[in-house]
Amino acid sequence: MMEHLLEVNNLEVKFKLRTGELTAIDNVGFTLDKGERLGIVGESGAGKSVTGFSIINLISKPGYISGGEIMFEGKDLTRVSEDVLRHIRGNRISMIFQDPMMTLNPVFTIGEQMAETILAHKNISRKDALEISVEKLRQVHIPSPETRLNQYPHEFSGGMRQRIVIAISLLLDPAIIIADEPTTALDVTIQAEIMELLLELCEKNDTGMILITHDLGVVSQVTEKIAVMYAGRIVEIGSTENIVANPLHPYTKGLIKALPGSRGTGEKLYQIPGSMPNLTEMPKGCAFHPRCELAEGECFSKVPELIQRGNFRRLAACHKF
Amino acid sequence: MFAFITRRIIQAVVVMLIISFIGFTIKHHVGDPVRELVGVSVKASEREALREKLGLNDPFFVQYKNFLKNAVRGDFGISYFFKKPAAQVILEKAPATLELVFASSILIIILSIPLGTYCAIKPKSILSRLIMGMSIVGVSIPVFLTAIMLIFLFSVNLHILPSYGRGETVAVFGGLWDTGFLTIDGLKHLILPVIALSSIMLPLFIRLIRAEMMEVMQTEYIKFAFAKGLSKKRIWFVHAFKNTLLPVITVGGVQLGIMIAYTILTETVFQWQGMGFMFLEAVERSDTSLLVAYLMFVGVLFVGVNTVVDIIYGLINPKVRISGTK
Amino acid sequence: MDKWKKFKESYFLYSFLRDPVAIVSFIIFLFLVIVSFSAPLIAPHDPYDTSTISIMDSEIPPVWYGEGDDNFILGTDSQGRDMLSTMMYGMRVSIIIGIGAVALQAFLGVVIGLLSGYIGGRVDAFFMRLADIQLSFSTLMVAIFISAIFQTAFGVGKYSEYAVPILVLIIGIAEWPQYARTVRASVLGEKEKEYVEAAKVIGFGSRWIMFRHILPNTLSPVFVISTIQVANAVMSEAALSFLGLGMPVTKPSLGSLINLGFEYIFSGSWWITIFPGILLIILVLVVNLLGDWLRDVLNPKLYKG
Numbered sequence: 001m002m003e004h005l006l007e008v009n010n011l012e013v014k015f016k017l018r019t020g021e022l023t024a025i026d027n028v029g030f031t032l033d034k035g036e037r038l039g040i041v042g043e044s045g046a047g048k049s050v051t052g053f054s055i056i057n058l059i060s061k062p063g064y065i066s067g068g069e070i071m072f073e074g075k076d077l078t079r080v081s082e083d084v085l086r087h088i089r090g091n092r093i094s095m096i097f098q099d100p101m102m103t104l105n106p107v108f109t110i111g112e113q114m115a116e117t118i119l120a121h122k123n124i125s126r127k128d129a130l131e132i133s134v135e136k137l138r139q140v141h142i143p144s145p146e147t148r149l150n151q152y153p154h155e156f157s158g159g160m161r162q163r164i165v166i167a168i169s170l171l172l173d174p175a176i177i178i179a180d181e182p183t184t185a186l187d188v189t190i191q192a193e194i195m196e197l198l199l200e201l202c203e204k205n206d207t208g209m210i211l212i213t214h215d216l217g218v219v220s221q222v223t224e225k226i227a228v229m230y231a232g233r234i235v236e237i238g239s240t241e242n243i244v245a246n247p248l249h250p251y252t253k254g255l256i257k258a259l260p261g262s263r264g265t266g267e268k269l270y271q272i273p274g275s276m277p278n279l280t281e282m283p284k285g286c287a288f289h290p291r292c293e294l295a296e297g298e299c300f301s302k303v304p305e306l307i308q309r310g311n312f313r314r315l316a317a318c319h320k321f
Numbered sequence: 322m323f324a325f326i327t328r329r330i331i332q333a334v335v336v337m338l339i340i341s342f343i344g345f346t347i348k349h350h351v352g353d354p355v356r357e358l359v360g361v362s363v364k365a366s367e368r369e370a371l372r373e374k375l376g377l378n379d380p381f382f383v384q385y386k387n388f389l390k391n392a393v394r395g396d397f398g399i400s401y402f403f404k405k406p407a408a409q410v411i412l413e414k415a416p417a418t419l420e421l422v423f424a425s426s427i428l429i430i431i432l433s434i435p436l437g438t439y440c441a442i443k444p445k446s447i448l449s450r451l452i453m454g455m456s457i458v459g460v461s462i463p464v465f466l467t468a469i470m471l472i473f474l475f476s477v478n479l480h481i482l483p484s485y486g487r488g489e490t491v492a493v494f495g496g497l498w499d500t501g502f503l504t505i506d507g508l509k510h511l512i513l514p515v516i517a518l519s520s521i522m523l524p525l526f527i528r529l530i531r532a533e534m535m536e537v538m539q540t541e542y543i544k545f546a547f548a549k550g551l552s553k554k555r556i557w558f559v560h561a562f563k564n565t566l567l568p569v570i571t572v573g574g575v576q577l578g579i580m581i582a583y584t585i586l587t588e589t590v591f592q593w594q595g596m597g598f599m600f601l602e603a604v605e606r607s608d609t610s611l612l613v614a615y616l617m618f619v620g621v622l623f624v625g626v627n628t629v630v631d632i633i634y635g636l637i638n639p640k641v642r643i644s645g646t647k
Numbered sequence: 648m649d650k651w652k653k654f655k656e657s658y659f660l661y662s663f664l665r666d667p668v669a670i671v672s673f674i675i676f677l678f679l680v681i682v683s684f685s686a687p688l689i690a691p692h693d694p695y696d697t698s699t700i701s702i703m704d705s706e707i708p709p710v711w712y713g714e715g716d717d718n719f720i721l722g723t724d725s726q727g728r729d730m731l732s733t734m735m736y737g738m739r740v741s742i743i744i745g746i747g748a749v750a751l752q753a754f755l756g757v758v759i760g761l762l763s764g765y766i767g768g769r770v771d772a773f774f775m776r777l778a779d780i781q782l783s784f785s786t787l788m789v790a791i792f793i794s795a796i797f798q799t800a801f802g803v804g805k806y807s808e809y810a811v812p813i814l815v816l817i818i819g820i821a822e823w824p825q826y827a828r829t830v831r832a833s834v835l836g837e838k839e840k841e842y843v844e845a846a847k848v849i850g851f852g853s854r855w856i857m858f859r860h861i862l863p864n865t866l867s868p869v870f871v872i873s874t875i876q877v878a879n880a881v882m883s884e885a886a887l888s889f890l891g892l893g894m895p896v897t898k899p900s901l902g903s904l905i906n907l908g909f910e911y912i913f914s915g916s917w918w919i920t921i922f923p924g925i926l927l928i929i930l931v932l933v934v935n936l937l938g939d940w941l942r943d944v945l946n947p948k949l950y951k952g
Contacts, residue, residue, distance in 0.1 A: 058547055090550030097548075102541035107563050117549045168549065336780055347796055457939060461932035463882050465889045466905065466924045473912050473921065484913075575783055582788035586886055590909070601890055604795040612799070616792060619784075627783050 004031040005072070005175060005208055006055070012067035013047075013054050015279070022279045024050050024063060026232050027306070030225075032176065035206040037199075039219030039240070041255065042229035043276050048212045051229070052178045055210070056089045073175070091121040093176045094169035096198075099185040100161035104153035110137075110164055111149035117171050136167040140197060159190040166198060176208040184213070195222060216255050220244045228252050231277055231287035234306055238314020248309055248316040250292050286319065294320045325635050333628045340620035344613045345388045348398075349381070392617060398610035402603070407614035411596060415618070416498045417487055418584050418595030424502075424511055425518040426577050429526055432519075437530025438565075441538065442557055444531075453531075456524035464583045468517035468590035475513060483510050485592040518587045522576055529572055534565040567634065574630030578623045662944050669940040672933040679930055683739040690732035691718070695898065702727050706916045722918045724904070725911060726896075733904060734923050738930065740900040744814050745881040749873055751819030752880075756826020757869060761861065763827065764834025775831070778824035790821040790883050794892040807895035814893055818883050825872055833865040867945045874938035878931045885927055901927040 013025035025047045032038050040048040053059050055070055057077060070077040073092065077085065089095075097103040104113060114133035115126060122129075130149065137145035140163040153161060162182065169177050182198060183191040199222055202209045211223055219226055220240055227237040228251065236249040247253045254272035274291040277283055286304050289295040298304075298319045306317040372378055379387075391397070397407040440449040476484035488510035490499040501507030537543060538561055546556045585597035592598065596615060603611040663669050682689070693699060704727035710720045721730035763771040781789050794817050798806045806813060837843060838861070846856045887893035888902030896907055901923045908919025 056548065058544065060544070086550050086552065088550070089548055095545070095548040097541055097545055099541065103545045105542040105546065105560055105564065107567070108560070116551060116555065120549065120551045120555070165545075339780065350800070457935055458928075458932060461878065461935050462928050463885055463889075463902075463931075465886065466928065469905065469909055469912065469920055469924065473917060477912055477917075578783065579785035579788070582785040582791065585788075585791060585890065589890060600795075604798060604892070607799045609799065612795065619788070623783050 005034050005036070006032040007071040008051075008055070008068070009071070010068035011051065011054060011065070011070065013050055013059060013063055014066040016062040016064065023066075024232050024279060025054065028068070028229075028232075028234055029306075030227050030234070030237060032208050032210065034175070035202075035208055036225065037202065037209040037211065037223040038225045038227065039211045039213065039223035040227050040229060041213060041216050041219050043214060045276055045278075046229040047232040048214075048229050049180050052095070052180050052210060052212045055176075055178060056093050056095065057085055058089070058095075087121060090117055090169075090174075091172045092174050093178065094172070094174040096162075096165050096169050096177060096179040096182045098181040100158055100165050101185065103165050104161060106153055109150050109152055110156075114149070114164075114168055114171060117168055121172055132171060133167070136170055137164070139170065139201065140164070140167045142167070158186055159194060162186060162194050163197070166194075166201070170201060170205070170207075173205060174207060176210065177202065178210045178212070180212045181214070182211075183218070184215075198222075216244075217259050228255065231282065232279070233287065233303075233317065234315075235288065235318070236314065236316040237306070238316075242314055248314070249288075249318050250294055250320070251288050252316075254291075286317075326632055329628050329631050333624045336624050337620060340624075341389060341392055341617060342385065344392075344616045344620075345385050347616070348388070348609055348613045349384065397614035397617065400603075400611040400614075401608045402606045402611070403608075407610040410599065410611060411614050411618050412497075414594065414596045414599045416500065416595075417593060418581070418588065418597060420501060421511070421514055421518060421584055421587065421593065421595060422577070422580050424515045425522070425580060428515055428519045429523050429577075433523055433526035433530055437527045438534060438557070438562065440527065440531040441534035441561075441565075444535065452527065456527050459520055459524035462520065463586075464517055464521050465586045465590050467520040468513070468587055471513045471517055472590070482513050484513070486510060487594060514587050514591045514593055517590070518580060518583055521583055522580060525576060526569075526573060529576075530565060530569055533568045534561055537561045537564045540564075571630060571634050574626055574633070578626040581619055581622060659944060663940075666940060668936055672936040672940070675929065676933045676937065679738065679926075679933070680742060683735055683742055686732070686735035686739050690729075690735045691720075692729035692732040694728040694733040694736050700727050706911065706919070708916070709918055721922055722916075724907060724919045725916070730918060730922055733899060734901070734926055737899050737901045737904050737923060738926060740811070740894055740898065741881050741884055741902070741927070741930070744811060744818070744884045744894075744900065745877050747811075747815040748818035748822070748880040748884070749876045751815055752822045752876060753826055753869060753873055755819060755823040757830050757862075757865070759823065760827040760830025760865075761834055761858075764831040764838065765861070771831070774827060778827055781821070781824050786821045786824075786879070787883060787886060790817050790887060791890065791892065793817045793820060794887050798892060807897070810894050810898070814884055814887065817887070818880050821883070822876060822879065825876065826869065829868045829872060830865050833868060834861050837861045837864050871938065871942045871945055874934060874941055878934040878938065881927070881931055881934070901930075 008031070009029045011025055011028040012023065015022045015024050028047075028051055030038060040051060042048045050059060050063065054065055055072075055077065057065065059065070065078050068078065072088070075084065077088065080088075104110070111130055111133060114136070115129040118124065118129040118132055119126065133149060134145045137148065142148055142160065142163055148156075153164075156164065166182075169179075177198075179198065183194050186194060195218060198209070201207070209223070211219060213219055216226075223240055225238070226240050226243045227234050228243070228249065229235065230251050236243065236247070236252045243252060244256060247256050251272070254270075257270040258272060260269060272291055277287060277290070283290055285298070285300045285302055286292070286295070289299040292299065302319070304317040304319045306315045308314070309316050309318070377384070395408045399405065400407045400410050403410050436452055440452050443449050472484045475482040487499075487501045488506035489504040490501050490507055491503045492498070493500050493503070501511055543556060543561055546560050551560070581597075584593075584595060585600060587593065588595045588597035589601055596618070600612070600615045602608075603615065663673075687693070704716075704719070704723050705725050707716050707719050707723040708714055709722040709730075710717060712722075716723075719729045719731070721734070723729055724733060759774050763774045784792075794813075797813060797817065843856055843860055846860050851859070884893055884900060885902030885905070888900050889906045891906065894900040894903045896903055899907065904923040905920050905927070908916070908921075908923070911917070911919050912921075
């Protein structure tokens with residue numbers, strides 16, 4: 001069997017609180033191959049961002065990885081030293097954050113923030129680093145990059161800033177880009193534009209991508225694989241086509257039903273009743289059961305395992321099969 | 322940028338006008354310029370003639386206008402006790418105070434930046450807790466008590482440092498400035514007053530830097546800097562530090578100005594012949610001209626520091642620099 | 648009864664009982680307040696009663712020194728007053744002025760802050776500029792100026808006679824901006840909230856809305872500031888008294904006692920200044936520690952600077 005570029009197994013993340021520990025991510029696993037694109041979908045609070053950040057071990061305190069392994073290029077990232085990790089961050093695996101208005105440091109020029117990234121990983125001259133930066137800015141369609149290099153973040157619009165962030169993430173030609181809701185904070189009119197740009201660049205460079213979003217619509221257009229997360233667990237994972245065309249988990253079904261295009265004009269949009277449970281008050285059994293129409297018996301007492309269901313080539317965690 | 326500076330300067334002028342008005346009101350209601358000129362042993366009719374001649378019977382606002390006119394020229398009247406122009410007395414005493422403030426500011430900056438930064442980076446370490454614990458004890462000890470305890474320990478008991486005065490000073494700048502920085506004796510005399518004066522501000526600065534830096538460390542752009550794979554050192558000392566500096570400069574600049582208030586206490590304890598010491602003597606002697614001159618001088622100093630700090634803030638903060646607004 | 652039960656189960660009490668520093672500070676503070684206010688009952692001597700004071704008893708060292716006197720455990724000051732009793736009375740003066748001044752500051756600051764925040768416009772601009780100016784001068788400087796002016800205007804005699812109310816007034820006037828800014832900031836925050844909108848829609852007058860709805864929501868920052876301000880006010884009073892602009896020597900506060908004893912440290916009578924000094928530090932420290940703890944627990948948005 002071919003080795004995957006990234007393989008996450010049984011990942012568990014906990015939050016240390018005054019009152020005790022909370023499990024934010026439980027038993028999460030997936031793989032990513034070279035140039036492959038995986039979408040992680042779920043409501044806010046489902047643990048998708050935490051999953052993304054834990055890959056490069058950047059979870060904000062008081063969170064920490066409490067179990068599982070993250071295999072990347074032959075190393076388990078949960079066990080390597082801080083120094084090794086530092087050389088993977090931004091270099092082999094880079095990230096794009098949600099809000100470009102907050103991502104760039106307001107008191108440094110764009111050029112400075114780009115060049116320092118290269119210099120942190122490569123032993124080249126500052127001049128060369130700036131040249132690479134200009135080249136990358138050109139790739140993300142920033143006009144007259146040479147002059148814009150000397151400008152500060154606040155001189156750019158939100159869309160432009162996200163382009164710059166994308167350029168920064170591409171600086172060292174990483175193997176994987178983790179994009180955490182890269183278009184959510186942007187104007188609706190430029191969301192598609194940015195998404196397309198990201199897709200285009202990933203395809204061109206054969207870069208793997210993990211796209212974290214709450215928008216199943218976006219994911220289905222961009223990625224090859226989808227993992228649906230609910231309350232800190234993956235509830236369904238498989239190829240995009242399969243999942244969109246034939247969802248197995250009632251939650252995935254709900255998400256697809258809730259997409260704007262799925263109903264006729266003039267009809268009311270579907271909404272999954274209720275809301276996701278808080279980490280502090282997780283229901284017993286399947287976390288989705290309070291919102292599930294099918295819930296009965298086992299659903300109230302036993303957490304369903306993520307296993308292959310029937311003949312479908314994918315995994316789902318639901319008792320109702 | 323030009324518009325920004327102009328606006329700040331106009332604001333400063335308005336504040337100075339308000340302060341001058343307060344100063345004038347004090348002078349008008351409390352002081353007695355006739356007594357300042359001739360003492361108390363002059364006949365009532367002569368006093369009245371003098372009042373008329375000095376314009377003291379003019380309407381309030383006419384007098385205020387004259388006061389302003391004189392003030393701009395640096396004329397605040399004659400000090401009743403020193404028998405010299407009040408402005409001259411102040412200028413003679415100012416170097417002592419300013420040197421004290423300057424030396425303390427340097428000490429505070431040198432100590433607070435590394436300590437505050439350390440406490441922000443390693444908030445849970447024992448040393449950080451110790452520093453924070455000490456800092457709350459520090460803010461709870463009044464300046465004059467710190468000063469007294471320093472004297473008690475180092476002068477009275479150990480006899481290693483002098484307890485009062487500036488020691489040997491050297492006249493520089495053509496005799497305009499008496500400095501204690503150039504002699505061993507002068508520096509020795511500086512040690513205790515500087516420690517006392519710094520003692521109240523140092524804890525505040527450490528806490529300020531720590532709080533601001535911890536806030537910055539929570540931001541997305543710091544997280545992004547980690548995601549870019551930058552070294553911790555670069556993130557702490559370049560990224561986080563520069564962002565911490567902005568608020569610290571605004572608040573800190575004002576705080577350094579506030580030290581002038583504490584010089585009154587420090588100078589009293591150490592009999593330091595500066596403006597603060599002079600001011601208290603002026604209060605005891607009801608030397609109104611000197612009192613008002615001090616108020617105006619300190620006003621100029623505070624407003625000046627505030628304005629300069631704002632402008633520096635503008636220079637550092639690229640947002641202000643470009644658009645001219647905050 | 649119900650409220651008591653609620654209090655007992657609250658996070659407030661829970662975190663208090665888990666924080667030894669807060670508990671110890673509170674106990675010491677309570678002890679100091681009780682001791683100082685019961686001074687007329689429990690103090691061994693009456694420092695205000697000149698007939699019982701003899702200059703012959705002056706500068707007696709504390710009892711553990713050879714020349715000490717059992718009558719005066721902590722020794723006597725330069726006028727022959729018992730240090731322990733004088734300190735107890737002095738601390739009472741300090742605490743009364745401190746709390747009085749904070750009450751005045753809070754009143755001024757809350758009223759001005761509410762008005763500024765609610766009315767806005769010119770009223771707001773005027774008071775906030777005034778607050779800016781006062782704060783940039785530092786509250787201590789303002790207090791020193793006001794007291795200097797008062798003393799020059801009234802003369803030293805009259806000033807000492809009414810020193811307590813005058814000091815309350817001075818420190819009250821000097822330190823209101825802190826409250827005003829914080830309350831204004833919370834009013835601006837609360838004003839946008841739905842319940843105020845709702846109250847307006849229902850047709851309550853603006854005064855009613857301010858006091859009935861906004862005020863309770865600004866209480867937690869006011870509470871935190873008040874604690875820290877008590878410490879500041881006690882320090883300000885001590886500073887003014889030390890400079891001779893505060894309590895007269897005949898009715899000394901801790902600050903004037905320190906001032907009185909200062910020159911005697913050179914002749915070896917350190918206790919006149921060091922004992923009241925230590926007491927002052929302890930008093931201010933425990934109040935500051937309580938304030939710090941309160942701020943951590945209530946965590947209100949305080950105005951920076």
